[in-house]
Amino acid sequence: MMDTSTHINVMINSNIDDSVNSCVNDENDTEKLLKPRNNFASYSNDNINIRFRNVASLSIGETLSSNPRRLNVEEIPPGATNFLSTNYESLDYDSCENYLLQDEERKKGYKFIVKKNFARWFIFLLIGICTALIAGFVDISIEELSNLKYSCLKLYVDQCVTTNCLWLPYLLWLALNFAPVLIGAILVSYIEPVAAGSGIPQVKCYLNGIKMPRVVRIKTLVVKTIGVICTVVGGLAGGKEGPMIHSGAVVAAGISQGKSTTFRKDFKVFQYFREDHEKRDFVSGGAASGVSAAFGAPIGGVLFSIEEGTSFFNQSLTWRTFFASMITTFTLNIILSTYHGRPGDLSYPGLLNLGKFETIPYQIYEIPLFMIMGTIGGFLGACWNHLNYKITCFRLKYVKQKWLKVIEALVVAALSATLGFSMIYFLNDCKPLGQDPTKFPIQMYCKEGEYSAVAALWFQTPESSVRSLFHDPKGSHNDITLAIFVVLYFFLAVATFGLSMSSGLFIPSLLIGSAWGRLIGSGLAKVFPNCVVLDPGKYALLGAAAQLGGVVRMTISLTAILIEATQGISFGLPLIVVLIMAKWVGDFFNEGIYDIHTQMAGIPILPWEAPPLSNNIYASEIMSHPIVTLKTVENVGHIVELLKCVTFNGFPVVDPPNSDETEIHSYGRFRGLILRSQLIVLLQNKIFNRNLEYWEKSLSVKLFRKEYPRYPTIDQVTISEEEKTYMIDLRPFMNPSPYTLQHSATLPRAFRLFRALGLRHLPVVNDTNEVIGIITRKDVARFRIWEHRGRMGLDELLITNKI
């Protein structure tokens, strides 16, 4: 695998860790730390220096992450949450201020900056419009197809109730669920698995600064869009809101880059936005647009983006994000108003139309009631999350094959239809026609002039059911019906989230919550029959907020979203009370559902703050440190071998130490940092010292942007034997002054740098600025604080190369 002439220096030292904790103020200890004490083995080698400690053997090609406190675990038990995967890298949010960039800046001048600013606004405008178009497409498709489905079902039910052939509509229902679910499941399982679920965890991780593979591709968008239509039309307990947020993010990433890998088309526009920094900013705008489209909540959208990505946020970005959100709401409003036959009315700001609440009166003495509802929501949400976690464990263990995933989705679809049909068949909940708040009133076994209130709950999209529960007049639903509905839908929703389908959990959670909320409201109204403020619709809204808050644990953006979606601003305070209680109670038991799924995937998401009491953990302890360094002027052959041998993505460029033994503890004086992708572009374009005259004029940062974001692998680059003898001067291309950290700095210090600046690599240097290791995202993310039932402590996660 490797040229036999290439050797490695191996340095083994195992007695060091005890001394690390106590050495910060002692001058000599630093040297003790860095000087090998025993078992020193060295093989001569001029080219590649790989040094490590505490690793007995090392085969090149393996991932070299092996620190004292880490283990390479090949197999993690399904359902484990105490590990991080090495498969996730950080985005390169920190820009590389090398010679080429400076050169470009010098040439362009301020006119270019003004132009770029205009382009930015223009792109945000486009993002807003396109997100709205997609949202409109999804909404209208679902509306039309659902109407078709339920009107057809109603026809058969109405006929068969009299002729006693109710098995026919049941089978029809099954079939009408199966068809779209099959399409959706196949699309997701076989074509783009990353389109499964709501997409919110993925977008959260992306905004957190993680390079999530394939999440913002156009292929994902297509699968997601069709998939979510299939989910809702297929009658699953899923919503279209989460996927809408994901769609917004993809739209933003697509438009801002001016090219598509899926369609192999490069429009040659917006090339100066082809870097992770700019792309992530656009994606945060796209996510906000998505929220705005989903809920008609532009402020909520901005808050969502801030809540998930604050650390990199700034005012001008907030402002553009706001602009995009507003455009989305506006465009979608025009589309939907026109579709509903009221052009110019502008009363359809979002997909989720929860209906407008007029002023909702409430009294101070209701506040404790609201707190109790929040507590219930938090508890039910925690249960929901736990059950879903257990089911996900089961899925990880047993449902691995793609065909099994499709079957599983079909089973849940069948379950939905069966449960619904049973409820309609067995429950006798008749209400007089006339003020029926349903599109397809079904008589079933009710008397003439009445309709089945149970059927009304099932024969519509979940979103319409939420609206019914919010706004139906008092007494529209029997308590027993609601109670059974809550239980059934609770389990249905648990089983649905995590299927191989594109579906969100906002709507199911809202539906469960509004059902039990209404139940409480009508119960209270029975206890205090003279109290006018006990409107069941109000309690349905609070229950919905509590349940959703208990499941996802977002607070501030959710408040804004619910206020905007129901237009009930005077009701803001009760919503806040309920959401805060739900979060507190829920957090007492477990984490939010998105965090649970993120942890189960081992994604190294960074929390908001460094773990407390970790000031005694030093950079020298957490760094990855058999690392690979390059010289400022490096041999091409060595670079090629290196890239083939190791999987690192960043290489410190150093002045190598003298062969003098006193300096052997370091990799040499730090000069800069170069990325694997940069090296590959250099090799691919054969920018060697020997060709430099040829390149000098045309050499530009564009060369690197052209390949962004999917650079070729080293195996796709062909380098001839002669070229391998050439040299490359890395200095014009490397980042000459990346942020570095002293070995004696603490974990919180490294954490803050990563969190606030969006770093990917943080070289650790000693007292004389010589590289001794490198810190990456997983090195700081693996220290995670846990808080459970009022106690807390520090977890150190395992590192694995499993996805």
Next chain:
Amino acid sequence: MMDTSTHINVMINSNIDDSVNSCVNDENDTEKLLKPRNNFASYSNDNINIRFRNVASLSIGETLSSNPRRLNVEEIPPGATNFLSTNYESLDYDSCENYLLQDEERKKGYKFIVKKNFARWFIFLLIGICTALIAGFVDISIEELSNLKYSCLKLYVDQCVTTNCLWLPYLLWLALNFAPVLIGAILVSYIEPVAAGSGIPQVKCYLNGIKMPRVVRIKTLVVKTIGVICTVVGGLAGGKEGPMIHSGAVVAAGISQGKSTTFRKDFKVFQYFREDHEKRDFVSGGAASGVSAAFGAPIGGVLFSIEEGTSFFNQSLTWRTFFASMITTFTLNIILSTYHGRPGDLSYPGLLNLGKFETIPYQIYEIPLFMIMGTIGGFLGACWNHLNYKITCFRLKYVKQKWLKVIEALVVAALSATLGFSMIYFLNDCKPLGQDPTKFPIQMYCKEGEYSAVAALWFQTPESSVRSLFHDPKGSHNDITLAIFVVLYFFLAVATFGLSMSSGLFIPSLLIGSAWGRLIGSGLAKVFPNCVVLDPGKYALLGAAAQLGGVVRMTISLTAILIEATQGISFGLPLIVVLIMAKWVGDFFNEGIYDIHTQMAGIPILPWEAPPLSNNIYASEIMSHPIVTLKTVENVGHIVELLKCVTFNGFPVVDPPNSDETEIHSYGRFRGLILRSQLIVLLQNKIFNRNLEYWEKSLSVKLFRKEYPRYPTIDQVTISEEEKTYMIDLRPFMNPSPYTLQHSATLPRAFRLFRALGLRHLPVVNDTNEVIGIITRKDVARFRIWEHRGRMGLDELLITNKI
């Protein structure tokens, strides 16, 4: 002044700067840069090393900031905005992870963290409640006093109209304006000048990370509270909202520290929050509470805090902030509901009660109209800002004495009364009584059964006038009246903002805007008489938003505030359109009023992003670099002399270079950073090596917290001659691994560190980690981008030690 045995090393080198721009990739240039080339003068000295370049002479005691691109300007022309004052330091947002802190952490454990978390929530609760109490006090006082004033005036006017003695109520009006304004002006001018104005710029700067002297003291709060009551009761064109935000900030700072310098009382609680980092977090919560109290807008409050302080924000802080805002709204609601005789009603969420808008219908074709209104607002706002800027220049030049400031305030108060009276006297705008939306209808020269609509505008607080303009039925005001009112109030408001009074500009701006908005609305209604959507109240609201947006240029938080204050969520989109247009148009001409005032004070506020195209400016060029360093073990006498001689606040601790001449270009290997305040505490407590055994047990970080935030000066510390011979080991106290920057790093890189991490000192090191300079806030803030009428460029501000 200084011991004659203390000499200084002086190193002069003037030919360096040309070479800096081109040296980043050349190994040798670095050394060229750092090695002195000519005029090298050295005086032997072991103790204090002061080195600098480009400074021909240096008298100890002067501020040593003197870089190639800087000038020490003693006198800045009044009205200049192109300078920064050295009087403002950064907050120590970066915590000092020294031995003492680690020691404390080791002893406390996670139980302490849980306790601290609870304490944090508890403090936010207290902040919420206290802010609401203050807001309630202010509101009720203003309400009662204004009622008294205007009912008294009405009495006299009603009498005098018939008996022809109108000079009597005029004189009375003058007197009733003079009395409170005199109190307010004397309080502000003589007792606490920092309480002048709205306080929002000061809070903004504090949240930006600047140590604003005296801004968050209890004395300031008292003056502010009484002052704002005087302003509004005195009939000035000022509002109580800005001061309310400032009050919230002070409350937060006060409560979280558990002690008060004004009252010389230390409650010995919350001692672990006595650091800039924690304090600033609480202040951001307090500011949000203040907004929440002022406008009944908890979400708007959170957004305000985020908009001003995003860079240090995180989710848990957002969440606590939200909690405090909510508590404020709730408490204030209870207070005001009870006051207004409707306990439990909860319809008074804030001070600014703009009245609730029912659904406001609008049509797509109105959008261009909204954009035009935004444009007008932006333009008028820019004019307002420019005029106020001119007046402020005048004030800086001629109104310097305290008594002059008081007189000025009285003049404006007289002007207000005179203008108001003239309008009432000369304008004949009579409306039939019956649906009169005013508390004190005055007949003046109107017929029986009618009242003067002009008097209705003036005989109430500005806030009530805004409410009238929003909600009065069509035709309540004559167009002429409104037009004259707009012009008069525009100039009155311009003259008022910047007086030596506590007063905000939200209400005056809203009033001006709502007046011209209503004017436009009624004009349109006349042109299209059949169009029902042309409600003048709607246009008044949009005008108010446009005017306010044009003046202050906040976008997102203002939108949320206005939506929450008017409860008109369905009207969010038009508001956003108007605000964005107003900001764009206004920014085309000048900056927001707060920014203008901040710049005129030379406050080194950091913008959101580093100036573009500044990648060719290097850390070595921007750093302050005759700096003063200390040795790890330092002589007490030298420290004392040093602190007396120089005004620096941070000192790099180094291993001094050998006397070998090759190393003379640096100050020695970097070991850590120690603050002036830390040194003073060490000296004050006599923590010398000789006493160390005595101290060892009780030595704790509490010693430093006790003095926070106002440490004694070096002159207040007495050190005997014998003690001066002792040594101090600085290593347990210094920050052992602060963030550092390579000399070859660029300005944007330094900027990002400062912005994202809230730094105060950033030592600059060379390739071998030897200190060569230090970057402080003003070094990065002085590069400011200007954008004016579509063009942009880079300004380099002057540095001065003038306030």
